[in-house]
Amino acid sequence: MGVIVVERKILEKNDAIASEIRHTFEEKNVFALNLLSSPGSGKTSLIEQTIKNLKNKIHTAVIVGDVQTDNDAQRIGKLDIPVVQIITNGACHLEANLVRNAFSSINDKEIDLLFIENVGNLVCPAGFDLGEKYKVVMLSVTEGDDKPLKYPAVFRNASVFIINKIDLLPYLNCNIDEIKNNALSINPHLKIFEVSCTSSEGISKWCDWLISNTKQ
Amino acid sequence: MGVIVVERKILEKNDAIASEIRHTFEEKNVFALNLLSSPGSGKTSLIEQTIKNLKNKIHTAVIVGDVQTDNDAQRIGKLDIPVVQIITNGACHLEANLVRNAFSSINDKEIDLLFIENVGNLVCPAGFDLGEKYKVVMLSVTEGDDKPLKYPAVFRNASVFIINKIDLLPYLNCNIDEIKNNALSINPHLKIFEVSCTSSEGISKWCDWLISNTKQ
Numbered sequence: 001m002g003v004i005v006v007e008r009k010i011l012e013k014n015d016a017i018a019s020e021i022r023h024t025f026e027e028k029n030v031f032a033l034n035l036l037s038s039p040g041s042g043k044t045s046l047i048e049q050t051i052k053n054l055k056n057k058i059h060t061a062v063i064v065g066d067v068q069t070d071n072d073a074q075r076i077g078k079l080d081i082p083v084v085q086i087i088t089n090g091a092c093h094l095e096a097n098l099v100r101n102a103f104s105s106i107n108d109k110e111i112d113l114l115f116i117e118n119v120g121n122l123v124c125p126a127g128f129d130l131g132e133k134y135k136v137v138m139l140s141v142t143e144g145d146d147k148p149l150k151y152p153a154v155f156r157n158a159s160v161f162i163i164n165k166i167d168l169l170p171y172l173n174c175n176i177d178e179i180k181n182n183a184l185s186i187n188p189h190l191k192i193f194e195v196s197c198t199s200s201e202g203i204s205k206w207c208d209w210l211i212s213n214t215k216q
Numbered sequence: 217m218g219v220i221v222v223e224r225k226i227l228e229k230n231d232a233i234a235s236e237i238r239h240t241f242e243e244k245n246v247f248a249l250n251l252l253s254s255p256g257s258g259k260t261s262l263i264e265q266t267i268k269n270l271k272n273k274i275h276t277a278v279i280v281g282d283v284q285t286d287n288d289a290q291r292i293g294k295l296d297i298p299v300v301q302i303i304t305n306g307a308c309h310l311e312a313n314l315v316r317n318a319f320s321s322i323n324d325k326e327i328d329l330l331f332i333e334n335v336g337n338l339v340c341p342a343g344f345d346l347g348e349k350y351k352v353v354m355l356s357v358t359e360g361d362d363k364p365l366k367y368p369a370v371f372r373n374a375s376v377f378i379i380n381k382i383d384l385l386p387y388l389n390c391n392i393d394e395i396k397n398n399a400l401s402i403n404p405h406l407k408i409f410e411v412s413c414t415s416s417e418g419i420s421k422w423c424d425w426l427i428s429n430t431k432q
Binding site for chain 2: 038039040066067068069071090092119120121122123124139140142143144146147149150151152153165167168171172173198
């Protein structure tokens with residue numbers, strides 16, 4: 001019983017900070033996305049491809065969450081945009097106060113689009129509001145067609161669903177329609193993009209959607 | 217501060233139950249493995265392949281943990297062995313009391329080898345002892361070479377590391393030696409197996425190791 005009370009208090013405190021961040025993002029016209037997936041689905045690769053595609057079109061920044069290492073921030077930092085790494089030291093998800101602190105170190109920059117790359121985990125980050133406009137959930141086609149049914153919370157809370165690594169489809173026993181139908185059975189409002197961060201297939205369509213959502 | 221105290225109490229209670237389960241497993245000569253990976257790395261496929269290979273050699277049973285659905289138990293149940301599904305209803309890891317309850321429903325069976333398939337999550341399950349002999353961590357080659365460095369706790373606590381989906385290596389920009397070196401830099405005592413649950417490559421070597429560890 002003690003645990004439940006503590007958990008509710010954590011969530012209430014988190015939600016209050018998330019509202020404050022959301023207000024800041026709206027005031028500054030920052031379109032913020034909270035990117036969620038398992039480890040290795042391709043969050044960092046998607047961000048890299050997106051930044052390359054949107055270069056000279058919109059100003060992008062990234063807050064990267066990891067349990068350990070700053071590998072992802074180093075990868076993204078090579079693209080010459082504002083990047084902040086959050087290392088959670090074992091914690092399984094980002095919370096709003098971490099994002100608030102991270103954003104305070106880049107909020108003097110011109111930012112149209114902000115990616116918050118969450119910790120690689122399809123379970124725990126789903127319940128934490130980070131002040132984002134939308135949660136974006138990502139799967140790769142190698143992970144199994146039934147994953148939306150097995151991890152429903154993140155699909156229920158997301159607005160956008162990105163299916164990555166479609167270049168590997170010829171080598172897999174994967175039914176992409178089943179992945180989509182499973183996801184839509186959890187959340188019929190999901191906007192779905194199919195991409196390959198290796199071949200760049202589908203990336204321009206995704207970037208068009210991003211451009212249409214940023215205020216320039 | 218309150219949260220830390222509660223967390224310590226949960227872990228102490230969990231460890232006490234895990235010790236009790238470990239004692240039961242030892243008494244009954246059950247070789248128990250706690251199988252950990254991200255969603256979609258191939259835990260259920262590995263168990264399916266293993267059971268097919270070990271049929272008529274050793275008696276295997278499976279406890280399957282999932283956030284939602286009993287898809288995995290249904291898949292494994294087709295192989296005509298004792299299977300118990302634990303649905304955590306959103307919780308991100310298995311705890312020892314769940315395993316104790318699950319095992320009580322099959323402990324009248326003859327069991328040499330028990331797989332405890334944890335919730336698909338490379339972060340949270342790492343800290344919870346379930347009474348197993350060994351933790352077995354699994355990655356697929358599609359997940360990125362740096363994952364052991366990014367999720368060190370699970371590699372530190374595991375004794376065995378299985379690298380799955382090696383049939384996909386020709387289609388990926390993956391350096392399997394780097395995956396292994398990264399894992400061994402976290403934990404030099406890891407026993408490593410490279411397998412494909414699609415082509416069955418490497419499965420017999422893994423099964424030989426299982427046989428050598430079960431008491432018949």
